[in-house]
Structure formats: C-alpha cells, structure tokens
Amino acid sequence: MLKGKTIIVGVTGGIAAYKTAMLVSRLKAWGADVWVVMTAAATKLIGPLTFRTLTGNPVVYDLFSQEDIHTPVPHISLADRADLVIxxxxxxxxxxxxxxxxADDPLSTIVMACQAPKIIAPAMNCNMWRNPLVQGNVGKLKALNWECIGPVEGKLACGVEDIGRMAEPEEILERTLALIGSKQDLKGKHILITAGGTQETIDPVRFIANRSSGKMGYAIAANARERGAEVTLISANVDLPAPLDLKPIKVATADQMLASVEAALQKADVVVMAAAVADYKYHAAKSKIKKSNQKLKLALTPTSDILQRVTSATGRAGKTIVGFALETDNLIANARKKLKEKDLDLIVANDPTTFGSDSAKVVLINKLGKQRPLPRASKSVVAREILNAIL
Ligand SMILES: Cc1cc2nc3c(=O)[nH]c(=O)nc-3n(C[C@H](O)[C@H](O)[C@H](O)COP(=O)(O)O)c2cc1C
Structure with missing residues (x-):
C-alpha cells in the first residue's frame, strides 16, 4: 500500500525513540521508501545505524555533512520528494x-522546506505535555492541518502512570495507510491464488516438474494484498520470499494442490489458478530406479483437473474463476477453447517466454470473448491489470 511513497521519519530526543525502529520497519514492510532524520539528542538515545540498517538509506543527522547523500542540498531534495513526514x-x-x-537542526530545516502532510506523535512527561506553552504550540500545528497522534496514557519513563506515552507504531502506521496508502478496492474480497509448478514423484530421488517459477502468482498475491483483499496463496515449489504478511500454503504435487484448493474454495470470492499443474503423475517407486541399458518406460496416469473441479463445484455461483493458458502453438485459439471448456470468467494467455522471467506479455480474454492484449510489462504491472480485469 505504500509502494512508491517516500516517507521522512523524524526522530527526536525522547526515550520512546526505540519504538520508532518498529514503526520504520512496518513502513518498510508496506513498501515505503523511508528516510530517517534524527536530532542530535535522538542519536544519544538510539543509534543511526539501527535506522540505516532498517531503511537501507543513509540517516540524516548532520545538516552540513555530505557523506552518503549524493545531492548538493540534501535537505531540500529530500523535502521535495517526501509524500509524508512523521x-x-x-x-x-x-x-x-x-x-x-x-530551523536550526536537520529535522526542523527539512520540515520547514517540506510541503507534504505532517504527522507528529508527541511523547513526554505528563507535566510537560500539560504545560500551556506545549499545548499552545500543538494547537498552532493543528491549526496548520498537522495531525497529532497521541500521546496516550500509560506508564511513563519517569515511573508514573499518566498521559505522555508515544502512540503505538501500529496506530501511526494505520493513519499513514489511510492518508497516503493505495486504494483498497479489493477490501472484503477473499482471493484464492495458486502459484508455482507441481512436482510428481518418480522415485525417492527423482520427480517430473515444469519451469514455472511462481513469480506471476506471487505478484498477483502481493498486489491483491496491497489492495486490501484477504489472500490464500497455495504455493508449489516456489523459491521466492513470501509476499507481504502472507504465509503461503506449501504443496508439492498436483494431488496436494487439489486438496488445498478444495479446503480453501468455499470462502473464496475469486479463484486465480496461476500455478502450472502437472497433467500426468507416476505411481512412485518406493526405491530408486536403477540404471540399466534397457529402455525405461514410465506409465503415467492423468492427474485430477483442478480447474474443472473448481468450476463444477457446488457453490461456484458468485465466484470469479480465472485460469491461465500457456501454449507454444495457436495461443489464442487454445486459450479460448480452455476458457469455454472450463467455464472460466477470464483466461490469461501467455507463451513460454514468461517462465522464470520478471516480465510477461499476456492477452486477457473474458467470458464474453472480449480480448485485451497487454504490452510486455513487469509481472507486478501485469498482476495489477489482471486484478483490474477481475474487478
Ligand atoms: C533520557 C532522556 C529522555 C528524554 N525523554 C524526553 C521525552 O520523552 N520527551 C521530551 O520532550 N523530551 C525528552 N527529553 C529531553 C529532550 O531530549 C531535550 O529536551 C532535548 O533538548 C530535545 O532535543 P530535540 O528536540 O532536538 O530532540 C529526554 C531527555 C533524556 C536525557
């Protein structure tokens, strides 16, 4: 939800600065490019290296140092780029x-030059907070449309229970998502996605596999999640990091994938079958098949057709079912045939150059026969277009 957004996180000299490490890590997890700016007092309470490591960006704490920051006037360029200051x-x-x-330190200088929306999360001793001077100053900032989150009541560093604690990072994150996060047009929808390629065992050391990397299915899962959908991701032999806050259900074979799909099917509003599922399986040998000079014949039996099972399942009505067709010949004709035979709502036709690549060139064909070729694009862009078509 924060992909493509630049957020400046200012850290000042309060004991709650340690909580800001969690906030920064949550903002990063949601895709933001985070730049931390610290006051001198803040650097006494938490090390810049912590933030540098969490953000992957240099930390600004000396206005006059050019180290690490490769722009002539860093405080202005950073201020110009920011979508939000917290x-x-x-x-x-x-x-x-x-x-x-x-404007006499890096943070106040950058903030002075920045036109992006601003959030402050005050934290201090309760008497400091109640001081009319502080209240007057907070009032002035609020009058300029700055958002003030907290402080909240609880145990303070000085030992008393009162108002003054910094709001929790999760609350600040929620407000950030509401202010600058991407639109939540899939909120309330449950999307079941399969990704990767199944493997059918031949013997304890061998299997039949295919070249699917799982990148397309994972990109769809990540985009659906960013747009607010609840996502069940069934993943067959994928060697990729799990998309944002998702725990993929790991399967190996077509039979295991079928069982996982059937278990998750009932609550799904949308089913996107992006995985490459084996068409045939082998009755696996218990011991390793030994090498010989004779021809080896393996009798393969068809696997269950998962898409067919999904579209013919009771409760299919009201669900949107999306399939993928990968063909070496007659791509569009074969994709159209599959769309009809499997009673799909949408089919994504693509050729084998898609396998393992970070980009894809696909044609979307819907139930009404409407065909939309997309130019070659990154799988995350293609994923977004597929979800737009589903919507
Ligand atoms: C251990 C410690 C904790 C502090 N915690 C706070 C705090 O929570 N809130 C606050 O307003 N000041 C706190 N202060 C005082 C500030 O650090 C001090 O006012 C400093 O000048 C703030 O500088 P800055 O606003 O440039 O970061 C604390 C000081 C120390 C030594």
Whole structure:
C-alpha cells in the first residue's frame, strides 16, 4: 500500500525513540521508501545505524555533512520528494521549534522546506505535555492541518502512570495507510491464488516438474494484498520470499494442490489458478530406479483437473474463476477453447517466454470473448491489470 511513497521519519530526543525502529520497519514492510532524520539528542538515545540498517538509506543527522547523500542540498531534495513526514517521538522542544518557525537542526530545516502532510506523535512527561506553552504550540500545528497522534496514557519513563506515552507504531502506521496508502478496492474480497509448478514423484530421488517459477502468482498475491483483499496463496515449489504478511500454503504435487484448493474454495470470492499443474503423475517407486541399458518406460496416469473441479463445484455461483493458458502453438485459439471448456470468467494467455522471467506479455480474454492484449510489462504491472480485469 505504500509502494512508491517516500516517507521522512523524524526522530527526536525522547526515550520512546526505540519504538520508532518498529514503526520504520512496518513502513518498510508496506513498501515505503523511508528516510530517517534524527536530532542530535535522538542519536544519544538510539543509534543511526539501527535506522540505516532498517531503511537501507543513509540517516540524516548532520545538516552540513555530505557523506552518503549524493545531492548538493540534501535537505531540500529530500523535502521535495517526501509524500509524508512523521515525527515520532516528537519532543516538547521540537514541537516548540516547529510551531514557531525555527530551523536550526536537520529535522526542523527539512520540515520547514517540506510541503507534504505532517504527522507528529508527541511523547513526554505528563507535566510537560500539560504545560500551556506545549499545548499552545500543538494547537498552532493543528491549526496548520498537522495531525497529532497521541500521546496516550500509560506508564511513563519517569515511573508514573499518566498521559505522555508515544502512540503505538501500529496506530501511526494505520493513519499513514489511510492518508497516503493505495486504494483498497479489493477490501472484503477473499482471493484464492495458486502459484508455482507441481512436482510428481518418480522415485525417492527423482520427480517430473515444469519451469514455472511462481513469480506471476506471487505478484498477483502481493498486489491483491496491497489492495486490501484477504489472500490464500497455495504455493508449489516456489523459491521466492513470501509476499507481504502472507504465509503461503506449501504443496508439492498436483494431488496436494487439489486438496488445498478444495479446503480453501468455499470462502473464496475469486479463484486465480496461476500455478502450472502437472497433467500426468507416476505411481512412485518406493526405491530408486536403477540404471540399466534397457529402455525405461514410465506409465503415467492423468492427474485430477483442478480447474474443472473448481468450476463444477457446488457453490461456484458468485465466484470469479480465472485460469491461465500457456501454449507454444495457436495461443489464442487454445486459450479460448480452455476458457469455454472450463467455464472460466477470464483466461490469461501467455507463451513460454514468461517462465522464470520478471516480465510477461499476456492477452486477457473474458467470458464474453472480449480480448485485451497487454504490452510486455513487469509481472507486478501485469498482476495489477489482471486484478483490474477481475474487478
Ligand atoms: C533520557 C532522556 C529522555 C528524554 N525523554 C524526553 C521525552 O520523552 N520527551 C521530551 O520532550 N523530551 C525528552 N527529553 C529531553 C529532550 O531530549 C531535550 O529536551 C532535548 O533538548 C530535545 O532535543 P530535540 O528536540 O532536538 O530532540 C529526554 C531527555 C533524556 C536525557
């Protein structure tokens, strides 16, 4: 939801600065490009290296240092690029500076130059927070449409239970998603996605496989999740990191994939069968088949047709079923045949150059026969278009 967004996270000298490490890591997990700017006081409480490691970006804490930041005026270029500024924790001192237009450290200078929306998460001792000067300064920032999240009540660093704790990172993340996150047009939908290629055992050391990498299915799962869908991802022999906060259900064979699909089918609104499923399986030998000079014949039996099972299942009505066709010859004619025979709502036709690649050139054909060729594009762009077509 935050892919393509640049967020400046300002860290000031409050004891809650350790919580900002969690906030930064959550913003990264949602795809944001995060730049941390620290005050000198903040660097006494948490090391810049922590943020550098979590964000993968240099940390700005010295306005006059050119180290690591390869632009002539970093505070202006960063300010121009930002989609959002979050200052967490925000000290009484920083609130005072910002409300009164001071710019004498990297953070207040960058914020002064930045036109993006701003969130502060104040954290301080309860008496500091209640101080009319602090309240007046917070009021000034709110009047300029700055958002103030917290502080909340709880145990403070000084030992008392009162107001002053920094809001939890999750609350700040939620507000961030609401402010600048991508649209949630799949919220409330449950999407079942299969990805990868099944493997059929021949003997304890060999199997029949195919060249599917799982990249397409994983890209669809990631995009669906970003757009708010609940996703069940059934993954066959995929060697990729799990998409954002998803735990793929791992299967190896076509039979295992069928069982997992049937178990998840009932609650799905949309089924996207992106996996390459073996058409044939072997009655696996218990011991390794020994080498000989004779011809080896393996009698293969057809696997269950998972798509057919899905489209003929009771409860299919109301579900959108999407299949993939990969053909070496007569791509469109074969894809159209499969669309009809399997009673699909949409078919994604692609050729074998798609296997393992980061890009794909596909043609989308819907139930009404409408055909839409897409130019070659990254699998994440193709995934977005497939989900748009489903919508
Ligand atoms: C251990 C420690 C914890 C502090 N925690 C806070 C705090 O939670 N909130 C706050 O406003 N000031 C806190 N301060 C005081 C600030 O660090 C101090 O006002 C400093 O000048 C703030 O600088 P900055 O706003 O540039 O980060 C703390 C100081 C120390 C030594």
């Amino acid at each position: 200052i967490a924790p925000c000290t009484a001192n920083m609130i005072g500076k910002l409300a009164n237009g001071l």
